[in-house]
Amino acid sequence: SQTIHQWPATLVQPVGSPLSLECTVEGTSNPNLYWYRQAAGRGLQLLFYSVGIGQISSEVPQNLSASRPQDRQFILSSKKLLLSDSGFYLCAWRGAGGREETQYFGPGTRLLVL
Amino acid sequence: GENVEQHPSTLSVQEGDSAVIKCTYSDSASNYFPWYKQELGKGPQLIIDIRSNVGEKKDQRIAVTLNKTAKHFSLHITETQPEDSAVYFCAASFFRGFKTIFGAGTRLFVKA
Numbered sequence: 001s002q003t004i005h006q007w008p009a010t011l012v013q014p015v016g017s018p019l020s021l022e023c024t025v026e027g028t029s030n031p032n033l034y035w036y037r038q039a040a041g042r043g044l045q046l047l048f049y050s051v052g053i054g055q056i057s058s059e060v061p062q063n064l065s066a067s068r069p070q071d072r073q074f075i076l077s078s079k080k081l082l083l084s085d086s087g088f089y090l091c092a093w094r095g096a097g098g099r100e101e102t103q104y105f106g107p108g109t110r111l112l113v114l
Numbered sequence: 115g116e117n118v119e120q121h122p123s124t125l126s127v128q129e130g131d132s133a134v135i136k137c138t139y140s141d142s143a144s145n146y147f148p149w150y151k152q153e154l155g156k157g158p159q160l161i162i163d164i165r166s167n168v169g170e171k172k173d174q175r176i177a178v179t180l181n182k183t184a185k186h187f188s189l190h191i192t193e194t195q196p197e198d199s200a201v202y203f204c205a206a207s208f209f210r211g212f213k214t215i216f217g218a219g220t221r222l223f224v225k226a
Contacts, residue, residue, distance in 0.1 A: 032212060041221075042218075042219075043216060043217070043218040043219050044158075044203065044219075046213065049213065057212075090157050090158070092157075094214070101146040101148075101163075101207060102146075102160055102163065103148070103207075103214045104160070105150075105157035105158045105159070106157050107156060107157050108155075108157045110155070
């Protein structure tokens with residue numbers, strides 16, 4: 001069966017510091033991968049998605065970036081965090097090429113920027 | 115672009131009552147409609163889904179209905195329990211599409 005991992009679970013960072021959040025998926029190959037951000041009490045904002053290694057599509061211009069160095073690894077980064085970057089970050093996967101319609105979410109990383 | 119509207123944003127019911135959450139979608143190409151439940155501090159979990167060739171689907175106390183002509187679908191929870199309290203998201207996507215479009219969410223409170 002497929003499993004999705006995110007770490008760290010919680011992170012407190014000062015403004016201006018760098019960020020690296022990692023997501024890995026097990027039990028599937030060539031998945032579509034997604035990064036979402038969720039502000040407190042709000043909905044899901046799609047930040048990036050990837051259909052393959054090195055292929056990243058950005059949905060919202062901001063100081064965040066994403067990379068996919070391996071098939072089942074998705075990384076969210078920032079060189080300098082802003083207060084507004086605080087939130088709950090969710091990674092998700094979906095089977096590529098239409099073989100799986102459902103999107104599955106990871107446990108999330110709660111980021112607090114002070 | 116594609117859009118999914120979800121109502122209400124907040125719903126409070128008494129334990130044992132029914133809860134209904136409604137969504138409308140804009141893209142007529144959408145053919146898959148999942149519902150997710152998100153508990154506090156956790157990632158959303160799929161609870162039920164429906165495909166466009168089906169009008170209704172049930173799983174114990176949960177049911178989903180789809181009206182393709184009107185482009186709306188609903189989640190029905192019967193005999194609600196306190197553990198049903200959570201945020202519920204509806205969503206729409208289409209076969210071989212890259213993105214799933216989510217509604218804004220409904221916060222359900224079930225009062226004991």
